[in-house]
Amino acid sequence: MCLAVPAKIVRIDDTIAEVDMAGTTVRASLVMVPxxxxxxxxxxxxxxxxxxxxxxxxxxxxxxxxxxEMIPETT
Incomplete structure (x- = not known):
């Protein structure tokens, strides 16, 4: 099973973004969504x-x- 999760772009550097995924910041490629x-x-x-x-x-x-309950509550 594959899972894709909504994340908000908080920073972009060329084709790499930092995204906020339920309070956790991760790096993501933007190559497929220029x-x-x-x-x-x-x-x-x-x-x-x-x-x-x-x-x-x-x-x-x-x-x-x-x-x-797949994402913990944030305060």
């Missing part, structure tokens, strides 16, 4: 942003993950 920009939500899979998401859709998905 139009992604700072502040966008992307669908992250194995270190690659594979799709730019609508913010509402991304937040809704993250909320569902929280309800399924």
């Amino acid at each position: 139009d992604a920009k700072l502040g966008d939500y992307v669908l992250l899979h194995t270190g690659f942003a594979i799709q730019v998401l609508d913010e509402h859709e991304a937040l809704e998905t993250l909320e569902l993950f929280k309800e399924m």
Whole structure:
């Protein structure tokens, strides 16, 4: 089973971004989504942003993950 997770781009350096994934910052390749920009939500899979998401859709998905206890609550 594969899982892709919404993450928010918080920094971009060429084709590498730092993304916030439920409070954890990780590096992600933007090679597959060259139009992604700072502040966008992307669908992250194995270190690659594979799709730019609508913010509402991304937040809704993250909320569902929280309800399924896949993402810990943050304060």
